[in-house]
Amino acid sequence: MNYDRILIRYGEISTKGRNRNKFVDKLRKSVRIALSGFPKIKIEASRDRMYVVLNGENAKAAIEKLKHIFGIQSFSPAIKVDKEIETIKQTSLELVQALYQDGQTFKVTAKRSDKTFELNTNEINHAIGGHLLQNITGLKVNVKQPDINLRVEVRSDAVYLSCETIPGAGGLPIGSGGKAMLMLSGGIDSPVAGYLSMRRGLEIEGVHFFSPPFTSERAKEKVIDLSKKLAEIAGSSITLHIVPFTDVQQAIREQVPENYTMTSTRRMMLRITDEIRKKREGLAIITGENLGQVASQTLESMYAINEVTNTPILRPLISMDKNDIIKIAEEIDTMDISIRPYEDCCTIFVPSSPKTKPKREKVNQYESYFDFEPLIEEAVQNVETVTIKPGEENRQEFEELF
Ligand code: ATP
Ligand code: MG
Numbered sequence: 001m002n003y004d005r006i007l008i009r010y011g012e013i014s015t016k017g018r019n020r021n022k023f024v025d026k027l028r029k030s031v032r033i034a035l036s037g038f039p040k041i042k043i044e045a046s047r048d049r050m051y052v053v054l055n056g057e058n059a060k061a062a063i064e065k066l067k068h069i070f071g072i073q074s075f076s077p078a079i080k081v082d083k084e085i086e087t088i089k090q091t092s093l094e095l096v097q098a099l100y101q102d103g104q105t106f107k108v109t110a111k112r113s114d115k116t117f118e119l120n121t122n123e124i125n126h127a128i129g130g131h132l133l134q135n136i137t138g139l140k141v142n143v144k145q146p147d148i149n150l151r152v153e154v155r156s157d158a159v160y161l162s163c164e165t166i167p168g169a170g171g172l173p174i175g176s177g178g179k180a181m182l183m184l185s186g187g188i189d190s191p192v193a194g195y196l197s198m199r200r201g202l203e204i205e206g207v208h209f210f211s212p213p214f215t216s217e218r219a220k221e222k223v224i225d226l227s228k229k230l231a232e233i234a235g236s237s238i239t240l241h242i243v244p245f246t247d248v249q250q251a252i253r254e255q256v257p258e259n260y261t262m263t264s265t266r267r268m269m270l271r272i273t274d275e276i277r278k279k280r281e282g283l284a285i286i287t288g289e290n291l292g293q294v295a296s297q298t299l300e301s302m303y304a305i306n307e308v309t310n311t312p313i314l315r316p317l318i319s320m321d322k323n324d325i326i327k328i329a330e331e332i333d334t335m336d337i338s339i340r341p342y343e344d345c346c347t348i349f350v351p352s353s354p355k356t357k358p359k360r361e362k363v364n365q366y367e368s369y370f371d372f373e374p375l376i377e378e379a380v381q382n383v384e385t386v387t388i389k390p391g392e393e394n395r396q397e398f399e400e401l402f
Contacts (some may be wrong), residue, residue: 003059003077006066006226007162008050008134011073013172020047026173026201027071033235034065043208051078063166067235070199072168076151079161083117086123088159089131092150095161096132096139105142106132112154124152172201174234179203179204180284180314181277183269184240186222187341189288189317191334192325194230196316197286205280206240207273207389211249219342227388229334235390241276242384245269248375255370256363262354263363267304268372274309275380290325291318295354304358 008031013023026043031052037042041062052062059077066075082093096106110124121138128150148156153160182194184206194204208223220242231238238279248268256264273285289297296305306313317325329335 003079004054005078005162006052006054006059006062006075006081007078008052008066008075009168010049010071011168011170012292013071019176023071023173023176024050026176027069029175030069030071030173030235031066031174034069035062037065038062039390054258059204061290067166068169069173069235070169070201071173072172073170074165074168076162076165080158081161083114083159085119085124085127088152088161089128092128092152092161093132093135095163096148096150097136099148099149099163100136100139101147102138103140104147105140105145106148106150107141107143107146108132108150108152110152110154114154114156117154119164124154128152140200169199171199174198174201174236175202175203177201178284179205179280179282181241181273181280181282181285182206182286183273183288184208184223184226185288186219186226186338186340187288188335189290189325189340191226191230191288191338192328192332193286193288193314193316195233195328195332195334198230198234198285200316202284202286204234204238204286205282206230206238207243207276208240209243209245209272211270212244213247214246215343218245218340222337222342224341224386225337225389226334228390229332229337230388231388233332237387237389239280240386240388242386243272243276243379243383244384245272245379248372251370251375256366258351259353259355260358260363260366261351263301263304264359266296266301266366267308267363267367268376269308270305271308271372271376272379274374276383277311279380284314285309286314286316288317289290289315290320291323295356300355300357300359301355304360304363307364 013020024045031043037050038057040057041167042053042055044051044053066072079091079095081087108125108129112121129141148163151162177200180197180202182190182204184190184194197204206227210220227238227240240259251264252261252264254267277285292298295301326335329338
């Protein structure tokens with residue numbers, strides 16, 4: 001049986017009222033990018049659903065691509081037929097026959113948004129169910145747990161038949177929620193935080209602090225590879241800002257007592273990230289912080305660090321257990337990159353006993369003896385901004401598109 005289209009259900013976005021058009025547009029864009037390797041496919045989007053019209057392209061291969069798109073609740077390979085009961089019966093029979101294996105059970109679930117149709121849902125269920133029972137030997141009805149659930153949707157333009165519902169990736173379409181800056185280290189957590197933010201509809205730009213010669217090119221490569229993975233997930237390129245941080249770090253080391261260097265380093269990172277955010281017109285900053293994990297991530301630390309900005313800081317991992325974070329990192333394939341053993345700029349000048357309960361007054365006092373502003377401005381001016389495209393496997397089709 002050849003399906004002629006894939007029906008996409010929006011799920012959560014369909015509850016978004018007046019913003020719905022924006023959501024649908026973003027989703028349509030994600031679908032178009034993901035299916036760019038199938039030139040004959042056409043996308044038809046309406047307020048409450050989307051159809052990928054296959055025009056002879058392979059349904060299975062297209063479904064594999066759709067499984068990773070945020071904003072899709074579920075999808076079903078489907079067939080569009082005329083609103084004519086004999087045609088519906090015939091095509092239903094072909095569809096179920098193609099799937100049926102000896103001894104299986106079925107049911108028909110009719111739905112009718114076009115109330116002018118000659119039969120009501122019960123009558124449709126009976127007419128089609130009866131036709132299938134007559135023509136497929138051994139087929140039995142089971143309304144509670146059928147092996148095959150034939151959905152018959154009578155809509156104003158046509159009738160749509162489908163038998164399978166495949167779960168989508170959920171979430172919201174990327175970019176539908178605006179833009180935020182992701183503070184991306186080479187560690188396990190921040191890529192996961194980026195993934196979860198994209199899943200909730202954010203567009204992200206990475207900001208990475210790099211301290212040559214204390215951190216090597218290898219450490220930078222790691223972050224580029226992580227960004228590539230995130231770009232693959234996004235299905236589009238990701239902007240990465242690489243901040244030269246050596247001078248700021250040296251100044252902190254010279255000006256601030258050792259047990260407060262970590263607090264101060266984080267504050268400077270946040271100030272710089274916020275400047276980049278302003279330039280890029282983002283509305284929030286995302287980190288991979290997780291409550292209580294290390295000295296910089298106690299509530300007292302967050303309170304002292306967060307003082308430098310009132311931009312919303314999103315911490316998607318804040319309450320998660322490390323094991324759960326690792327599970328996601330493995331699923332999204334960033335784990336192997338994150339555990340490569342290259343140093344991070346925060347690990348090079350680690351004080352032997354960082355304050356776990358730093359005080360705002362103290363850190364402000366220490367920072368007041370030196371004017372960090374020019375160094376911050378210089379770092380922002382010398383940011384290297386790169387566009388990271390999705391990894392190898394998607395590269396070709398991606399490049400064709402842009
Ligand atoms: P991660 O695994 O993301 O590195 P972590 O548990 O190692 O997190 P920290 O190293 O304390 O924790 O970093 C906390 C957060 O600060 C990171 O998740 C990241 O968002 C940000 N961060 C740390 N180092 C850098 C860096 N070099 N560049 C950009 N952001 C950073
Ligand atoms: Mg880290």
